[in-house]
Amino acid sequence: MRKIIGFIFIIISFLVFYFTSEKALFAYENSKNIPKKTVEELPVISLSQNSIFYDRNNKPFYIPGSGENRINLKSSEIPQLVKDIFISTEDRYFYSHKGVDLFGVARAMMVNVSNSGIEQGASTITQQLARNLYLTHERSVERKVKEIEISLQLEKQFSKDQILTMYINTIYFANRNYGIEAASKAYFSKSVKDLSLAQTAFVCTIPNNPTLYDPFKNFDHSKKRQERILGILKEQGIITAKQYDVAIKEKIKLKTDSRVQEYPDYYSYVDYELKKILSGRKGKFLTSKLTNAQQAELRKLKTVDERVTYLQNQGLSIFTSLNPYVQEATVKAVNQGTLSTNTDGAAVVIRNNSHEIIALSGGRNYESQNLNRAYQDFRQPGSTIKPLLVYAPYIDYLGATPDTKVSADEYCKGTYCPKNDSGKEYGDVSLRTAMQNSYNTAAVRLYEQLTPGVAYRYLDKYKFEKISAKDRYEYGRALGGYDIGMSPLEMTSAYTTFGNDGVYYENSAIQRITLRDGTVVYENNPSSVRVYSSNTTNTMRSMLHSVVQNGTARRINMPLDYIGGKTGTTNDNTNLWFMGLTSNYTIGTWIGNKRPNQPIPKNYTVPPPQIIWRDIVQDTNLK
Template identity: 80%
Template sequence: MKKIIGFIIIIISFLVFYFTSQQAMMAYETSKHIPKKKVEELPVVSLSQNSVFYDRNNNPFYIPASGDNRINLKSSEIPQLVKDIFISTEDRYFYTHKGIDLFGVARAFMVNVSNSGIEQGASTITQQLSRNLYLTQARTVERKIKEIQISLQLEKQYSKDQILEMYINTIYFANRNYGIEAASKAYFSKSAKDLSIAQTAFVCTIPNNPTLYDPLRNFNNAKKRQERILGILRDQGKITEKQYTAAMKEKITLKKNSKTQEYPDYYSLVDVELQNILKGKKGKFKTNKLSEAQQKELKKLKTPGERVLYLQNQGLKIYTSLNPSVQQVTVSAVNRGTLSTNTQGAAVVIKNDTHEIIAISGGRNYEPHNLNRGFQSYRQPGSTIKPLLVYAPYIETFGATPDTKVNADNYCKGTYCPKNDSKKEYGDVTLRTAMQNSYNTAAVRLYEQLTPRIGYSYIDKFGFNKITNEDRVELGRALGGFNVGMSPLEMTEAYSTFGNNGVFYQNSAIKKITLRDGTVLYDNEPKSVRVYNPSTNETMRSMLNSVVKNGTARHINMPLNYIGGKTGTTNDNTNLWFMGLTSNYTIGTWIGNDKQRIPIPKNYSYPPTQRIWQSIVVNGQLY
């Protein structure tokens, strides 16, 4: 049986040799009569590759695979052993031929016959690259002629090292992995430069026949070919006898890279911000810094979505503000803080001086690709709106102080008759007392005197997305009864104004985007606008501090350099909020049900939002 198989292989190899050589001769003769091409006539191809996301410490935290998995290496970054393996097994005379190798066809024929199998292909590395870049894998005479013509032109246009670099970055390593680096991380969870000799030889078996040598499905086939490759390397002096013996003995254990999103809540925010940047909706993305080939490809694409997808597959390096330890603390606090009420929740952490979003929880036990409640869910903000829409504008407009008096008795205007939460009346009280105890009737009286027009002239600077025309005239908005509402991120950003001397900054998750070589394509430059004057801002910080020291948030008072905040509750206890500040951070928390009309059970001694906030501050050391 073995002799019969060997005979069949010999016949097939002979046919491959005959037809390939005939096609090569035809193409070569044809190419003599083709006018000499200019270098520019063969289009430069931009090899797609995955983008990488980095945390604030410049450590990668996610490499999304949008389809094919690609990570390109420069020639200097490709291990020499990898180059040796592919030249030894695919194209031994790569550095001496001009793109096609007729004698190589004959050599491949003899090697395949002696091994009773297809060990060497008849195509050169340059020819294989031609197919990978410009052609299909169809086995036709026309395609073979084009392949040889392109190979001859590639040899004119690029150096041998450039061709080898492109080849190693484009060859297929099975399971949607292209290039040695992507394959190394996919099968061994480490970079190609960190692979052992045995591991390198094992990975390099795959491209010869990605199905036959698929390490996940045909491990034994790959292992047998790895051993043959090690023998070739030894025989050609690429490794020593000692290295060969050690590599043969080394056990190959695959360690698949699952690409788990370690911080899915935060990545969800970054992904949306990245799309806005690439679409030109946020900041300035410098497409003129892309390569000529990339710019040409970009111009061919018609829709913003196509352009975004293309750019995301150009090996961008996205540097974010993610603080991994604070992110873990935030997610844990929301997960634990919503258990007793069996509700959903969200939290956002902003670093005031750098205007960075350093952590976000998208919900209890948040799963990738789901609704991120931290920035995609809009709810009525309750009394957390009072400092922004009522108290700060009132103090600035009328020159009021914390000791200015306001009436906190029952109030009615037409059919609108709001009550204090306690249903009690308190007579004339100071602004400080009214805000720290969240008296509703006092806030409505102040808002009526201020007028909604003036109130909105302040909060419009925060850029809330869902404010309606009806919201702009109704007095009840002073208590947070908006038609749609605000997201936790929006509210936290607005409150960060009190941590920036009355100036509102556009906070971001992305700091910088570069190409793989370090070319900067985007630098975050936060836009800013003054909302309150410094005097008003200091007054508000004092009153927010009173809320925590003596008011509705007194349960979480701590001896910090600064602590302040405001509680919020909506009708029927359907939403709970707490917006709070320390010396350097603004943290916003929310809990509620996805079905908005379902009330939150009152089975707590003090609101879970405050408990979540306190946990984030203490465990994250956000003082």
């Protein structure tokens, strides 16, 4: 008797709402005659969704969260079971009505009353989509009128399959998750296509009442509704009795997607590079490939930062050069290589011929959001600057050879009197000997003969970010004593020139960006500039090899097809560097304290940057 009274009350309330309002009746009757319109004539809606970052093997390595966690799926990617569940529980007559089904609402209310719960929605799927896309959730006649108009227009403009797909991608699954794919990853850490029958039904309980059926807060409520859904599926012949029994017995274990960044060092740089691309400061991002709705939204945004944020939340697929194996080895080498000195450190690995940044350590035990010392920390480069500012330009500009002589005796220019690291004088030595032993007085003499003006014509091609006006005329810059300095990434990138026949390429982590449907909106096309001639480059490679074979880096010499590099130490032992090359890779390493002027304790036989470099090469077999 109570059910009958309840049913009558609901029907009366429904009729009062719909049929006592002349506006609602008028809107419903007239909206039937709405002519078919194009998509562009509807209010443009572009829903945010998560971008996905892929490594070099096209495997996702990070999906950053945003305000709305959403991953849109194509119709073909949504399991039929999911579609069946929502049609069965929300809008059983979805395929027969025209968007608004008054009798269907009455039927849904009758079912809900007879089952003492909400088994079917009171609005059609089309109406719910109209509300989610274009309207608020306020309860008013005006809002319902608009909902009816938009619903009928949607039905004339889109197919049933398109409407159902949009609906499944837009509905709310609690805890900032929108759409079935995001929900599946959030609650079971896997794609919806990989869910069991029981798990699928469980996830699909949530949108009916995201607060009541929040799995984290009200698991029991969700489980009871899941069982009711399974019962409906069995009654309608969508699943068999055996499937029902198995699903009912399956224990539901939530496995939340923690969204931990496996490679925070590398992702930090990728995010930085992505912002440069999206802001127009690197390459060309093809906004013309976006949907009309996305382009319309983009035009509304006034600032570059707003545009960048918007584009980041449009479900981009970002394909990077990340080599997980090398990345893990690089991070491990930096973490272990800085233990003895209790310092920080960084390392960068670049593949020469493809100009790809394949690995990057941003600091000892680097954590997300920390200062990434690989590209955000600028330090005096010490003697690693000598090949770039002195030796290669001197050889290239003046036609010198490795056997050209230079004095390594005492040197003074006014009050500036640099000393060799040993404090000794060595007389006339060859350029090869001067570089492999890092004689300071020889390097300054060469720099003076070359002149700073000529030297910087070469160095400026690398576009170092922090070079000051003062850096351009003081002779101490020949020894790496800069006002601010260079980042490990900048230095490593510059040294790749010796692995690319004297041509400097802009090295990148991001290789291409696509929309979720595969449309390419960005492809890396590295800019390049010739810095040295082929002869100069070959000469420098020979001299860099001598540094490792017989010079300051001889303790890490190993039998590779090619090995070469340059060490660097700054005053008071505050920064230690090693820039090294193999046949195919350039690897730059640095260590120092968080406070730039704090000395590094000399409690080592082999400088830690060289050990870090050696460990990366040996552990990954980079050649």
